[in-house]
Amino acid sequence: xxxxxxxxxxxxxxxxxxxxxxxxxxxxxxxxxxxxxxxxxxxxxxxxxxxxxxxxxxxxxxxxxxxxxxxxxxxxxxxxxxxxxxxxxxxxxxxxxxxxxxxxxxxxxxxxxxxxxxxxxxxxxxxxxxxxxxxxxxxxxxxxxxxxxxxxxxxxxxxxxxxxxxxxxxxxxxxxxxxxxxxxxx
Numbered sequence: 001x002x003x004x005x006x007x008x009x010x011x012x013x014x015x016x017x018x019x020x021x022x023x024x025x026x027x028x029x030x031x032x033x034x035x036x037x038x039x040x041x042x043x044x045x046x047x048x049x050x051x052x053x054x055x056x057x058x059x060x061x062x063x064x065x066x067x068x069x070x071x072x073x074x075x076x077x078x079x080x081x082x083x084x085x086x087x088x089x090x091x092x093x094x095x096x097x098x099x100x101x102x103x104x105x106x107x108x109x110x111x112x113x114x115x116x117x118x119x120x121x122x123x124x125x126x127x128x129x130x131x132x133x134x135x136x137x138x139x140x141x142x143x144x145x146x147x148x149x150x151x152x153x154x155x156x157x158x159x160x161x162x163x164x165x166x167x168x169x170x171x172x173x174x175x176x177x178x179x180x181x182x183x184x185x186x
Contacts, residue, residue, distance in 0.1 A: 013037040014045055018077035021055070021069055028064040044082055051084025076157075090160065092117045096125055097158030100135075100148045107143055129159060132167035132177030 016035050032042045049055040055067040079087040095115045112122045129135050134152040155171030167176045
């Protein structure tokens with residue numbers, strides 16, 4: 001079973017590998033020896049990036065393959081599966097997050113039109129962000145209006161809604177909007 005994202009170590013294996021790849025430009029499996037994680041996971045990620053045409057095999061050093069970075073996808077590790085296909089899960093939330101920060105005030109309908117997300121997807125994401133304190137919801141002319149709270153702009157990455165409906169902010173590595181429960185003993 002998969003661990004919730006907030007329980008993962010900050011800077012997962014793929015991200016750590018990606019940072020080394022960007023820095024070195026040419027890498028072999030030996031570049032990742034000091035990173036925690038098994039060799040097969042590291043090898044699978046290199047193969048995935050190669051299939052996605054982000055890396056290119058250039059030569060052998062002894063029995064190790066050496067790969068060259070041919071397409072730098074930016075600061076964050078590319079999200080590709082083992083077949084080299086880009087994983088799009090979370091892209092809609094990312095798009096909505098960027099739009100909310102720009103628009104500042106919006107309705108479900110406006111955000112749906114601008115992001116391309118379905119009405120129900122927008123509604124559930126806004127409901128979760130509102131509960132977590134990122135938005136202020138109010139009624140105006142029989143419309144529900146959402147206002148983005150600038151102080152809650154924690155960074156570039158969109159907050160994630162976990163299966164448990166908790167909101168995890170990857171920018172600050174924290175669950176948001178959870179009231180602390182204090183046990184009181186008499």
